[in-house]
Amino acid sequence: MPFHTERPTLAIDTSTSFLSLALRHQGNTLLHHSEAGTKQSSLILPHINTLFSEAGITAADLGAIVYAQGPGAFTGLRIGTGVAQGLATPFNTPLIGVPCLDAAAYLRPHQTCVLAATDARMGEVFYAWFDTQHHRRLSDYHVGKAADITLPEHTEYADGIGNAFALADKPPFDGTPDMPTAADYLNLALCGRYPATGAAHAELLYVRNKIALTAKEQAERKAQP
Structure with a gap:
């Protein structure tokens, strides 16, 4: 349309x-x-x-x-x-x-591997991996425990973004809680x-x-x- x-x-x-x-x-x-x-x-x-x-x-x-x-x-x-x-x-x-995860990920443009992760409550986070440099999503959208998040194959971690990084049980990667x-x-x-x-x-x-x-x-x- x-x-x-x-x-x-x-x-x-x-x-x-x-x-x-x-x-x-x-x-x-x-x-x-x-x-x-x-x-x-x-x-x-x-x-x-x-x-x-x-x-x-x-x-x-x-x-x-x-x-x-x-x-x-x-x-x-x-x-x-x-x-x-x-x-x-x-x-x-x-x-x-x-x-929502796309909007978070593109706060970090021109990065080949960005983890966007947000608070999903109930001890879980919403998350997905992105290549914002080439405008590609590298994974499905997921919900689960932050500790279970793993790096996609054949990628080199660049950055993490989202309010999940302000949680006590935050993802096991470096990141900032910007939204x-x-x-x-x-x-x-x-x-x-x-x-x-x-x-x-x-x-x-x-x-x-x-x-x-x-x-x-x-x-x-x-x-x-």
């Missing part, structure tokens, strides 16, 4: 406890990025409207909406995607989903490597089949070596 890069573009990232929004208009980027906790659903539309007011536009003017596709916080991802679909549907605005903002998602989407779709076909990227565990399952998982 084609989209118009010369028109304003909105990006939404609610994959963590932060509410991150970016609006590109006439060469300028307006950014809102704040800790929202469990208040994302009540704060997201007022803050989007503030960005629209600052830029002097409405949702009808958007050429595309970028959204964080996952993996990430289940509820947050649903909020962000739902709002993106709600804004897009009346105007047939294209949506562009950008995987992308909505502006990074927007920049990555505008490179043209991620397809645009209609609102009805927007999808989320899940790598954990079971979202919630019972108290017994959580205790058993924590007891595992």
Whole structure:
């Protein structure tokens, strides 16, 4: 589905406890990025409207909406995607989903082997390997214990990125806990490597089949070596 890069573009990232929004208009980027906790659903539309007011536009003017596709916080991802679909549907605005690990990895451009790893809760991390120099993903998207992450064959480690590197049980590689903002998602989407779709076909990227565990399952998982 084609989209118009010369028109304003909105990006939404609610994959963590932060509410991150970016609006590109006439060469300028307006950014809102704040800790929202469990208040994302009540704060997201007022803050989007503030960005629209600052830029002097409405949702009808958007050429595309970028959204964080996952993996990430289940509820947050649903909020962000739902709002993106709600804004897009009346105007047939294209949506562009950008995987969260991709957005993290490309904070380290021009590297042949980058580990992007983010906190998946329940003692696990989401992770994938990337060659950002040649714009290739070197592995599938995974979820698992950080200690189990292994280097892909025939690669030389360059760097690690993502909030998993701030955990007590962090990946066994060097890395920094930096995370992308909505502006990074927007920049990555505008490179043209991620397809645009209609609102009805927007999808989320899940790598954990079971979202919630019972108290017994959580205790058993924590007891595992």
